[in-house]
Structures are given as C-alpha cells and as structure tokens.
Amino acid sequence: MITHKVLDLNSQKEAVILRPDAPSDLQLIHQLRENQQIQILDEIKSQVAELIKLQNPSQNWSSETLTVAVEDFFNEHDQETYGVWVFYPWKSTLVHLLPEEDFIAVRTVRNKFKITQEEQDLLASKKIGIIGLSVGQSVAISLAMERSFGELRIADFDTLELGNMNRLRSSVVNLGVPKTTLVKREISEIDPFLKVIIYEDGITTENMHDFFTKSGQLDLLIEECDSLEVKIQARFKARSLGIPVLMDTSDRGMVDIERFDLEPNRPLFHGLLSKLGTEEEIQDNLQHNKTSILMSILDYNNLSERGKNSIFELGKTITNWPQLGSSVIMGGAMCAHFTRGILCGHGLNSGREYVDLDTLFRNRNESKN
Known part of the structure; x- marks a missing residue:
C-alpha cells in the first residue's frame, strides 16, 4: 500500500505537504527518504536557528551559542518528525521545513x-x-x-x-x-x-x-x-x-x-x-x-x-x-x-x-x- 501511495505522489503535479504527526504521512516520508532516486534537502537546523533568533531579537548570538541553542531545541524535539516535509514531484525532491506558522513568521520577518x-x-x-x-x-x-x-x-x-x-x-x-x-x-x-x-x-x-x-x-x-x-x-x-x-x-x-x-x-x-x-x-x-x-x-x-x-x-x-x-x-x-x-x-x-x-x-x- 505504501508503494502505491508513493507512486501516486510521483505522478502529482503539485507540491505535497506531508505532516509527520499523521501516521500515513510519516510512512510516506520514510519511504521517500529511502528512495535513492529522490533528493533529500534537510536544512531544518538552520531554519530553527533563524526561528530562535526571531524569538529572541535582543540577544546577541554568536555562532557557538546559537549552535548550542539549536542542539538544546532538538533535545526536546525529534528532528525527523519536527515540522513538515514537502515533496516536489517535478524535481523528485523532498524538503524539510518548519511548521507552517513558524515557517511564515521566519519567511516574512524581513x-x-x-x-x-x-x-x-x-x-x-x-x-x-x-x-x-x-x-x-x-x-x-x-x-x-x-x-x-x-x-x-x-x-x-x-x-x-x-x-x-x-x-x-x-x-x-x-x-x-x-x-x-x-x-x-x-x-x-x-x-x-x-x-x-x-x-x-x-x-x-x-x-x-x-x-x-x-x-x-x-x-x-x-x-x-x-x-x-x-x-x-x-x-x-x-x-x-x-x-x-x-x-x-x-x-x-x-x-x-x-x-x-x-x-x-x-x-x-x-x-x-x-x-x-x-x-x-x-x-x-x-x-x-x-x-x-x-x-x-x-x-x-x-x-x-x-x-x-x-x-x-x-x-x-x-x-x-x-x-x-x-x-x-x-x-x-x-x-x-x-x-x-x-x-x-x-x-x-x-x-x-x-x-x-x-x-x-x-x-x-x-x-x-
């Protein structure tokens, strides 16, 4: 069943948002991540770093302190299941992104x-x-x-x-x-x-x-x-x-x-x-x-x-x-x-x-x- 769903995803013309908190979506994420023909882009740590800076604008962050803050964040959140994964079938690419509300906040901060x-x-x-x-x-x-x-x-x-x-x-x-x-x-x-x-x-x-x-x-x-x-x-x-x-x-x-x-x-x-x-x-x-x-x-x-x-x-x-x-x-x-x-x-x-x-x-x- 999972294989059929993935094949359906590959025939999609639109981006597909997969939410790890849904068991069926999580299965698809695992299936896609194991597919060697699909490119995986997981820059979630850099996005979380931006989110931390956004939420603490008065703090002067060094690269070292920001790295520690990101590590602390993922001590409390599982990296793979945090946020959403978006599949772009025309590029055979799976991208890891922040949750919608945080994604919008970071993307529009400027x-x-x-x-x-x-x-x-x-x-x-x-x-x-x-x-x-x-x-x-x-x-x-x-x-x-x-x-x-x-x-x-x-x-x-x-x-x-x-x-x-x-x-x-x-x-x-x-x-x-x-x-x-x-x-x-x-x-x-x-x-x-x-x-x-x-x-x-x-x-x-x-x-x-x-x-x-x-x-x-x-x-x-x-x-x-x-x-x-x-x-x-x-x-x-x-x-x-x-x-x-x-x-x-x-x-x-x-x-x-x-x-x-x-x-x-x-x-x-x-x-x-x-x-x-x-x-x-x-x-x-x-x-x-x-x-x-x-x-x-x-x-x-x-x-x-x-x-x-x-x-x-x-x-x-x-x-x-x-x-x-x-x-x-x-x-x-x-x-x-x-x-x-x-x-x-x-x-x-x-x-x-x-x-x-x-x-x-x-x-x-x-x-x-």
Whole structure:
C-alpha cells in the first residue's frame, strides 16, 4: 500500500505537504527518504536557528551559542518528525521545513515593519486573480514573495514558448509546460503553504464567473492578458461585482487602477473608449474596431516613441506587442506595491501613473544643466 501511495505522489503535479504527526504521512516520508532516486534537502537546523533568533531579537548570538541553542531545541524535539516535509514531484525532491506558522513568521520577518503585522494578517485573508501570465508571472511571484494574498487564482491558456523567455523567468527545460503550471510550481517552491488555483484554459465565457466568485469573491483583479475581448469582459464583470482592477502595460512604467469597489458606475478604462461609442456598442463592434480600441486603451499619445514605432510594425516585421524583461519585472514589482496599497486601504484612487525611468533621468540631467 505504501508503494502505491508513493507512486501516486510521483505522478502529482503539485507540491505535497506531508505532516509527520499523521501516521500515513510519516510512512510516506520514510519511504521517500529511502528512495535513492529522490533528493533529500534537510536544512531544518538552520531554519530553527533563524526561528530562535526571531524569538529572541535582543540577544546577541554568536555562532557557538546559537549552535548550542539549536542542539538544546532538538533535545526536546525529534528532528525527523519536527515540522513538515514537502515533496516536489517535478524535481523528485523532498524538503524539510518548519511548521507552517513558524515557517511564515521566519519567511516574512524581513517584511517588518515595511508591512505591519496587521497588514500582513489582512493580506493573508485576501483573494487575488491574475489574468495573463507574461507580466502576470512577475506580479504573481512578487505577491508570493511578500505573502500578499491568502488565495491566488491565475488564468492563462498558453504554454511556455521560446519567444516568451525574454520576459518570463524560466528554463528551457520548461518549454511546452503550461504557464499556469510553471507559476504555481514556482510559488510552491517559495512557500508551499500559499493557496494557488489555476485556470489553465484561460478566461472563457464558461469559467469567468467561477474565476471571480468560486469559494469567495475576488478582492482584486490584476489584468495582464493580450485579448481585447477578455480585457473588456473582465472589466464588465469586475465592475458588476465591485472589484478593483489593476493593470501594467510594460511601457513607460504605466500602472492603471480602476476602483470599481469605490465607484460602481465608473466607465471602463477611465472613459478612454467613449469616443468610440457606448460600452455596449464597443463590445458589439469589437472585431471591427480592434486597432482603435487598442490605441485608446494604451492612450497612444502617451506611449514611448519606441512603443509607438512598434505598433506600426505589428503584422509586418513583428507578430506581437514588444515587452522587455526589465519592464516586466519592474511592472510586477509595481503591481505588488499597489496591490498592498489597495487591499490595505492606503487611499489609492482610480487613475494612471507613469514611472518612466528615461524621463526621470532626462529631466534630472536637464535640471543640472
């Protein structure tokens, strides 16, 4: 029976948390530890050392006194059965970690006091959805690193392609793997206790309501997809449910916030589409007006010069809207920053802001001259 369970574990696509206080889990841990094809990573002593320092912040620890404290700790706790073991089947690796509460405390200790404990607890109760996992991958990883959610729902129908790898942090060994799988795996390797739900078909008419509401309504939508249809339909849905929407465009550091939670009748995209007709007319004529709609959403006059030039090359010398890894990483960080502001009630209103590094430094140099 144990062998069959281990084989089941090896076929898993997700990280498996094994708790030694459960007899069946303890049996599996023993079985996995005896399997020479599985790598065992047991750095529990170093984690306990961090935990001891966290619990005694005013004490000046030398390496010798800390070593003694760790030894004393394991005189009271059995090393093998302390904490949890996490099996990562895609890496054939078993990792020994602190118990969940202590793991979270140690992993987020450097958040203090940039993020207060009250804010960290509030963020742990929030549900965030991300549509599109190019820029969205950087957003998701930034959110996971800071532990800015309790549940993350990610949607993308695509697999990793070589052309994605100028902006998606991944490995060539992952070519062909669904982007949702890659992001969920990476988050579980950062923090296996975070809840991530994947929608590997992307957002469709059939699953959109579930994405926004299943097991509790989203507190924030981060929209980073290429599809104009989904961009617009997702905003209609978010507005009907009073869910704020955050978007980054990876050009001139533009971040877009629509506070449908505070303004339930706010026009989509700040009214930038109004010159093209009513919202219903825009939706009905989407296929015929895609270029005009895209130019309005991007606010063409405020694009970078290279961004403007790129648009006219679409379908001629390039096939997709260009995005640079540096811009995508910056956008992911900014979205994580503004997510905290929105969810923690820091008074962020609807609007667009540009964090344009080129302009900032150009203006700085001009002022010096």
